[in-house]
Amino acid sequence: MIFTTIKLFLIMATTMSKIELKPLPYGYKDLEPYISEQTLIYHHDKHLAAYVNKTLELIADTAYADATLEQIMLSADGALFNNAAQVWNHNFYFEQFAPKPQTKPEGRLAEAIDSAFGSYRKLRERMTAEALSLFGSGWVWLASDAHGKLKIVSKPNAGNPLTDGLYPLLAIDVWEHAYYIDHRNARVEGVNALWHIIDWRIVDARYDAILNEQHHDSLK
Numbered sequence: 001m002i003f004t005t006i007k008l009f010l011i012m013a014t015t016m017s018k019i020e021l022k023p024l025p026y027g028y029k030d031l032e033p034y035i036s037e038q039t040l041i042y043h044h045d046k047h048l049a050a051y052v053n054k055t056l057e058l059i060a061d062t063a064y065a066d067a068t069l070e071q072i073m074l075s076a077d078g079a080l081f082n083n084a085a086q087v088w089n090h091n092f093y094f095e096q097f098a099p100k101p102q103t104k105p106e107g108r109l110a111e112a113i114d115s116a117f118g119s120y121r122k123l124r125e126r127m128t129a130e131a132l133s134l135f136g137s138g139w140v141w142l143a144s145d146a147h148g149k150l151k152i153v154s155k156p157n158a159g160n161p162l163t164d165g166l167y168p169l170l171a172i173d174v175w176e177h178a179y180y181i182d183h184r185n186a187r188v189e190g191v192n193a194l195w196h197i198i199d200w201r202i203v204d205a206r207y208d209a210i211l212n213e214q215h216h217d218s219l220k
Ligand code: MN
Pocket: 043, 047, 090, 173, 175, 177, 178
């Protein structure tokens, strides 16, 4: 296995992820009314669990048996990439919500958002529009390059900006399973609900980790 983006592994401790079903960082009812208990039960305990189990099944007795999710994502393709990336994407997605979130970006991320998109409100509008225009299943990401430059990235299926050498900051899951129980076909309602529970403390920290690593590198 060749890992082209070694830097990725230096950037965030969280990018050395074991392949296991991580528990949610809040209770199943804690995101109501924005995400229902039933949606979380299905999304985490059924969909995510299935991706975890399938990934473990695919790597058993292969060269990937002891690999991290990131190592798999940066070198595998097909079913293995799809399942491993879905595990990573969902862990990242579930970790960004909180019952009592910090409702807006602050600090360096707030400045970068104003500079790249005009305002936090404009960023929300742009990401929501991307989520609505993505055909079929996929993910819309706010991502940063190694220098802190922000970008909105739409990816079909299990796609993730890591494979483009970008660092994910925020994820919107636009697979129907993310919103169909609560909103049926109304993807716009499912996406709009997320903005109430995204904890920008967590997104700010993700951005700071990238910038701090960049600073650290420049000192070497
Ligand atoms: Mn999902």
